[in-house]
Amino acid sequence: MVKITWILLFLLLGFSVKAIDKPQIVHGGVLMQYHHVHISTPSSTSISPDGFSLHMKTIVDEGYRIWPLTKLLDAIATQALLPDKVVSITFDDAYVDIYDNAFPVLKQYNLPFTIFVATQLVGRKGYLTWDQIREMKRAGASIANHTHSHAHLVRMAQDESKAEWISRIRNEIVFAQEIIEREIGPTPKQLAYPYGEYNPEVLALVKELGYIGIGQQSGPASRYSSLLMLPRFPFSGPYSAMKSFRTKLNTLPFPVAETALNPILKNDETPTLSLELLEGNYRVSEATCYGPGGPTELKITDAKQLIARNKTPLPVGRSRYNCTMPATLGNRYHWYSQLWMRKNINQSWYTE
Ligand SMILES: [Zn+2]
Numbered sequence: 326m327v328k329i330t331w332i333l334l335f336l337l338l339g340f341s342v343k344a345i346d347k348p349q350i351v352h353g354g355v356l357m358q359y360h361h362v363h364i365s366t367p368s369s370t371s372i373s374p375d376g377f378s379l380h381m382k383t384i385v386d387e388g389y390r391i392w393p394l395t396k397l398l399d400a401i402a403t404q405a406l407l408p409d410k411v412v413s414i415t416f417d418d419a420y421v422d423i424y425d426n427a428f429p430v431l432k433q434y435n436l437p438f439t440i441f442v443a444t445q446l447v448g449r450k451g452y453l454t455w456d457q458i459r460e461m462k463r464a465g466a467s468i469a470n471h472t473h474s475h476a477h478l479v480r481m482a483q484d485e486s487k488a489e490w491i492s493r494i495r496n497e498i499v500f501a502q503e504i505i506e507r508e509i510g511p512t513p514k515q516l517a518y519p520y521g522e523y524n525p526e527v528l529a530l531v532k533e534l535g536y537i538g539i540g541q542q543s544g545p546a547s548r549y550s551s552l553l554m555l556p557r558f559p560f561s562g563p564y565s566a567m568k569s570f571r572t573k574l575n576t577l578p579f580p581v582a583e584t585a586l587n588p589i590l591k592n593d594e595t596p597t598l599s600l601e602l603l604e605g606n607y608r609v610s611e612a613t614c615y616g617p618g619g620p621t622e623l624k625i626t627d628a629k630q631l632i633a634r635n636k637t638p639l640p641v642g643r644s645r646y647n648c649t650m651p652a653t654l655g656n657r658y659h660w661y662s663q664l665w666m667r668k669n670i671n672q673s674w675y676t677e
Contacts, residue, residue: 394467
C-alpha cells in the first residue's frame, strides 16, 4: 500500500513538473489609443460615444485587466512577466469630449485612464480645462506629456540649426511637464509623440531627459519593445470596429529584439524591414506583412529572419508596415508595426 502511494505521488509530481515545464508565453499589454469620443468630429480620430461604451463594456465583461498606464509601463521597464489580457486606456490631445462623453462611462466602470495633453491647447475652445482635468484626476485619471504646442518633433525648421532644433523640442517637452506639474502635481515622465512621429535624434533626446516614449504604431507593448517608442493600437474611425478590436486586444508581441530604424526615408522610397525572430510558439511560415496598398513582398529565411518590403514606393506622408503571424495555440496573432515617413519630392514636409 505504502509503495503504491509513493508511486502515485511520484506520478503526480512528475505530471505537475511537466505542466510547469511548458514553454512560457510572453504576453504584452495593449495600450488603447483614443482621441475624440464624439459623433461629429473628424472620423479618422473619432469613436462615437456608443462605440466607446461598447469598447469599455467589452473589456470589463470579458475579463481584461485594465491597468493604469504607469503600472503597465513599470512592468515592461522591469521586464516583469505580464499576465494575459492586460490593457491600458489612453487619450491624446485633451479634447473636451473626453470629459463630456468618455468620462461618464469610465466613472461608471471605475476604470483608470491616461490623457496625454498638449499644454498650450488646454482651455482653448474644444479642449479640456484644467478644472476638468483635475476632476478626472481625482476620479482615477493620470495626466501625461504630449508636448506644449503639439509640434512635429522630427521637423527641423528651415532657419534653424540642429542645435536650435534640439533645444526647441527639448523645451516643448520640459515646459509641458512643468505646466502639468504646476497644475496637477507630480506626474511620471511619459511622453506620447504628437502624430506618433519620432526619429533617432528625438529618441536620443527623450532618453536623455529620462522619459518613456510612446508612439502610434500598432502592436502590444512588451519586454521586446523599446521604452522610447512603445506601440499603441489606435481605435478610431474604421479601426474601432468590434471584430478587429477583439483581435487587437488579443495580440501577442512579436518575439523580436526591437530595432530602432530611422523611419524618415532618405533615398530609398521602398524601405526594407528586417526582423530577427527569437524562439517562441508561432507559425512563421504563415506570417504576412501589409504596407500601403496591400501585402508586401516577404522573405522568411531559415534563420527565422523576416524581411518585408513594399511592392511599390511608399506615398508621401506617414505610412506603416504591419506584420502578423499566428500563434501556435489559440486563435491569436503576434503583431509588429514599423512607422515610415516620406517627405515631398522637394524635401519639404507634407502638410498635416
Ligand atoms: Zn496628438
